[in-house]
Amino acid sequence: MKNFRRPDPLFSLCGLNCGLCTMYIGGYCPGCGGGEGNQACAIARCSLNHGGVAYCIDCEAYPCEKYQGIELVDSFILHRNQRKDLEKMKTIGLDAYQKELHEKMELLSRLLSDYNDGRRKSFYCLSVNLLEMNDLEDVMKQIEEKTGEMELSGKEKAKTAVEAFERKARSRGILLRLNRKKQTQAEI
Incomplete structure (x- = not known):
């Protein structure tokens, strides 16, 4: 996972809007795959194991078990719109x-x-x-x-x-x- 990078660090693989996150705004995280952020991210590892898909919605296994109940509990960032935002991105x-x-x-x-x-x-x-x-x-x-x-x-x-x-x-x-x-x- 070391040196995991993405061209779009502000919208995560899993549908989080990193650019609207308190941690990103506070300078504590560079966004998804932006450098020293969450290098242990299971979603990033999963992406690499599935051919390096840019977004989970592009994966043949989407929606997988990682998305079961994901919208029910937030961390420091909002999780309840992850699937909705991925689907919106895919649509527009x-x-x-x-x-x-x-x-x-x-x-x-x-x-x-x-x-x-x-x-x-x-x-x-x-x-x-x-x-x-x-x-x-x-x-x-x-x-x-x-x-x-x-x-x-x-x-x-x-x-x-x-x-x-x-x-x-x-x-x-x-x-x-x-x-x-x-x-x-x-x-x-």
Whole structure:
């Protein structure tokens, strides 16, 4: 696995949007196959064992057992859209998917620079990951209209943004929280 590299480190083999991840944004991970990231990744090993497929969806065994229940538990990054995002990429094409991912990354960057009170990185990463681009654009328009009307502190701007994202997510039946694995009594 050492020196495993991919031409697109921002959208992983398995469908994670690395470019929208708190670890990537924080500089702790270079993205999927981008260098010193998760070199022990079982999905990367599997790809190499299946002819070096660029994305799991291109593999003849997809969806394999690795995808059973994958959307039920998140880690530090959202897992619930992996299959959906792989299928979207396959439907609209890699170029169109990458273009949208870069637009989402730019929007996320704007949120973190203009509407972050220092405690919203994970929330914004989730929001941008889970909502469709047209919903994100709608929310940004609402936020900019509301915050442009008056002089607000960073904390007030963040509160306005969070409320707007939560309203939009609720209207779509989306919960803006990571699904954490419940600990059993033995693990506690």
